[in-house]
Amino acid sequence: MFDVVRGFMLCCFGLFALAAQANLPSEELQLQTLQVYTCRSINSLLLLRGEGFQETHAAQLEKDLATLDGAVKAYAKADDALRKAHTEFVTQIRNGVSYGPKEEDLPWRYNQDLSRSLRELLNQIERFVPATADTNQIPLWELPVRVEYLATQYLGRAYISGLELAREQPQEYLGQDESVLVPLLTQRIDQLPDSDATKKLRTRWEYLSKALLDMNSKSNSGVSASGRPWAPIIVDRNARAVSGQLMLMSQQ
Template identity: 45%
Template sequence: MRCKALLRHAFFWSLGLFVGLSPMAFAEAVSPQEQIQIHASRATSSLMLLRGEGFQKTHQQRLEADLAALAGAMQSLPQGSAELTIAHQALVTQLRNGVSYGPGDENVPWRFPEDLSRALRDFLSTARALPGAEGQSELAAKVEYLSVQYLSRSYLGTFEIAREQPGTYLGQDERLLLPAIDSELQALKDQSDPQVTKLQTRWSYLRAALADMNSQSNTLQSVSGRPFAPITVDRHARSMTAQWMAMF
């Protein structure tokens, strides 16, 4: 009898612990492999803001902080690769090149947007190939990648996605990524949780702008005809992914 009582007590204690967990506790944590993807896209967005908004000091400082965060995340990987190190160096080189050209477009090589997008795609693709990266949700990485696409259309021109990888987020634009992110957010276990509600609210604002991106067109005009809002999109994207990562 005493044994049964102890088992019953343990069961109810475990049940209480289970119920008390945040709904996000049952989602997958953001892996180190995804973290480097997030930081790489953020650094690329920061360069685009720096160039597009007239080389403001705050944007240059943010770019440096993003590069430092990426370097730190690289060092924290449980297992890297020579290919990833090379891809990281190539991406940093393109980002540094983007700064060295200075304000305006006079000194920017016409192939720079293409070279920058290729360097980012190659890094992200190599990061996704690391051991342990399989089966991750990649929600935050997808949001930051969409933000890069939006800022590119706002400041540099069309961002070249990895069309040879249509089954991964690297080969997708808002037409596929928005529904995928919608589905993942709707699948969160407790929609009434304040954290989830806040996340959904942020996504609703961000989603509306991203859906207006009009990637299927080469005219660099939004679907609605309204001007692009890169600063707002960047802010909402970074806030959303920061909250997502903090919820684990």
């Protein structure tokens, strides 16, 4: 009798384990979350500083950092290099919160330190991303990352005179600006199957992409290509909406 009960319990435990395993997010989803929330965290910091340390932006920053922290801890392949890069990134974010609200309150090397910590963390995550045969055909699950990275570039230009790209990595998105990434994203979004959701996505992306293309990142002038004022709050809001919708699509 004991053996029967024991066998039944082991069977149940096995089923529970399989069910739990089936409900775990895929590795692609985990990598997507890691990269998206790295960018969103820095975007929230820039909004917090640039918009006068409003409570809404402070709360959003904490939420983004918590999601990123949870993603790092949940990622089974996370090694010392990834965890170290994450710790350094969070340190730079916290430093940015601690400095005064004006741009002149920032240490003169802060842009470089923040840029370096961003590149290092994203590079550490990228080590685990499977290689793509066609670099011009970005997998659907990677599209939200590119959208958020462009938003990071835009907010960096708007608030702290820009963040440094990984120019030594021109084949990677970390070394690419809006002149490369926006056309690639437009092409991939146009290729998505038609639906009401896709139609709304394309409309929002068309609006967002115009702002991103106005970034003028190859210039050191600090002004947009059109001369229009920066619109970082609108860009961040729309980037989150576009990347969020793409994340949902990639998980279906």
